[in-house]
Amino acid sequence: MTAFWCETALVEVDGGTEAARGVRLETHEGRISAITVGAQPQPGDTPLAGVVFPAAANAHSHAFHRILRGRTHDGRGDFWVWREQMYKSASELTPEKYEKLATAVFAEMVVTGFSSVAEFHYVHHQPDGAPYAEPHAMELALARAAMSAGIRLTLLDTLYLAGGIGTPLSAEQARFGDVSVHGWLDRLSSLRTTIAGSFPPEHVSVGAALHSVRAVPEEDLKTVSQQLPTDIPLHIHLSEQPAENDACLEAYGTTPTGLLERHGLLSGRLSAVHATHLTNEDITLLGNAGATVVMCPSTEADLADGIGPARELSDAGAAIALGTDQHAVIDPWVEMRTLEHGERLGSGQRGRFTPQELLRAATEGAVRSMATPVAGPALQLGGVCDLMVVDPASTRTAGSRPAQLAFSATASDVIGVVVNGELLASRGAHLHLGEPGALLAEALRDFS
Incomplete structure (x- = not known):
């Protein structure tokens, strides 16, 4: 004791x-x-x-995005311009470089007050898309980094099959993708076995993620709904940009949230990341499902994404969690405060979230997003x-x-x-x- x-x-x-x-x-x-x-x-x-x-729970992280802090602010643009810079950084990753970088990023998280992180991971393969000789080389690098830093890691292995709706993967995205949804499911199963045999489950566990409805065609969403194991958390980037909503409406006749609902993917185990541009119906669907919505206020501000309807989502029944996403800032207190400040700017009212609600969002709001333990508030x-x-x-x-x-x-x-x-x-x-x-x-x- x-x-x-x-x-x-x-x-x-x-x-x-x-x-x-x-x-x-x-x-x-x-x-x-x-x-x-x-x-x-x-x-x-x-x-x-x-x-x-x-301690705080970081419900959404891309560790390698830390490369971009302080390096992407010397011109105008939007999320899509920033994304090209991000792809360049992704192209330079190797398992050895990533372990070193992620160890430092996870150490930064620990000293700022985070004890757990959900790492939304999609850099699976070599730059040309070929698997490494050790097929889980990148994933194991992240797991070792988390163990070195002492942070609890939920490694979200991400399905990424398309460069956009009806668009194949680009050369920059080749290392993110798998041959098929079935290939991803097989690799996910193998990864779970490998991680469980190598790391204590209270420190490193595996979850699943769909990159976005842009990156996962509808037919593959059906397969995920039918075949993904039910005992792991599931995350997705959802309605981060109006362009995503417009493309989804044109292709499928519904919003990204509606598409998930169509295939039975809205549930209490789902964590929808960003959820910035939602319709009233989307808010109701997410709330009724008891989904978790992971807001990343400092990133959403940095990328000019917009202010999401956090208060409305919470009132509808969704749990609110917080993440640092691209790590423009790694600071749980700033994320809490920025969530409330965004609400105030959007509504003209103070006190949209109480201090206790903010602490809950920074801690146990993420409990269903994590396969590792979370406490609070x-x-x-x-x-x-x-x-x-x-x-x-x-x-x-x-x-x-x-x-x-x-x-x-x-x-x-x-x-x-x-x-x-x-x-x-x-x-x-x-x-x-x-x-x-x-x-x-x-x-x-x-x-x-």
């Missing part, structure tokens, strides 16, 4: 959360086995000075001991009420991170890997 003594911690009280003083946590095998409020530290306890929250008996400690007296946070730190804190205020009952980060440094900035600088030298 290990134990932590928290100066202040968010705990559950009568269905809500409360910042309690002197909270002692006992842990067993990485889970919280006892919570005592108003306690004094005991000999051997690890002290956590500050305000302790459950308050410390829970029996939950995984994944913790984030925030300095309440920094230049940014001084004077803030603990429950309202979502409106003042940033990743710079995260002074401790615990994953699976182990202290992994302290004041911006990873305790096993060192400074993420140095790791990133070294890894990024491999890319143009």
Whole structure:
């Protein structure tokens, strides 16, 4: 058993959360086995000075997009222009380069307060589309990177068959694709077996993703609906751009959401990423299905995607989760705040999401998106001991009420991170890997 003594911690009280003083946590095998409020530290306890929250869950990541931070802002354009720059970065990846880069990116996530990540992964093969000699070389590189950084990884193996509706894969997309949907299903099955035999399931597990309705033809959606194993999460980029909606309407006579509903793919295990440009009917369908909608506010702002209907989706019954997507920013507090700020800008009203709702979105909102454990938005008996400690007296946070730190804190205020009952980060440094900035600088030298 290990134990932590928290100066202040968010705990559950009568269905809500409360910042309690002197909270002692006992842990067993990485889970919280006892919570005592108003306690004094005991000999051997690890002290956590500050305000302790459950660690955040990153429900949408493309690790290699971190290459593009600070490199795509010297001209006008839109998502489609940015995408060409992204393809260039993807073309330079090798398993060795990707493991090094992803280790640094995952270390950055850990020190900023994330303990779990859903990695939406589609760079499967060599640049010409040929499989590697080890068919799961890229996937295993990501799994090893996650283990090195100590972050819980849900590896979302992605189906990517077309360059657009009715359009074959381009040369830049060749390494993303599989021969067929059946080839992908076979490869996914093999990957699940390989990962399960090589990594602990609470740290690395496999899920599935459909890149988008642009990249998966309707006939293949039918096959996925019929043959995809039901015990893994399923993700999809959904209605990120109006052009996607227009193409889907022209080809199939319905919206991307309607197309998923047509083939029985809307359910509680589905995570729809972005969901920015939805009709009222789309919102109702996603809500009635109890789907999770993964908003990536900093990315959606960076790419000029638009402001999605998060409040309407939540009110309709969808769970809201948060992701950092292309990593223009890796900061759970910024994602929380940007979600609410987008709502305010779009509606002219404040308080569209309460601080507790934002904390929920950053933590257990992702629980159905992850095959690895997620906790939150308050410390829970029996939950995984994944913790984030925030300095309440920094230049940014001084004077803030603990429950309202979502409106003042940033990743710079995260002074401790615990994953699976182990202290992994302290004041911006990873305790096993060192400074993420140095790791990133070294890894990024491999890319143009």
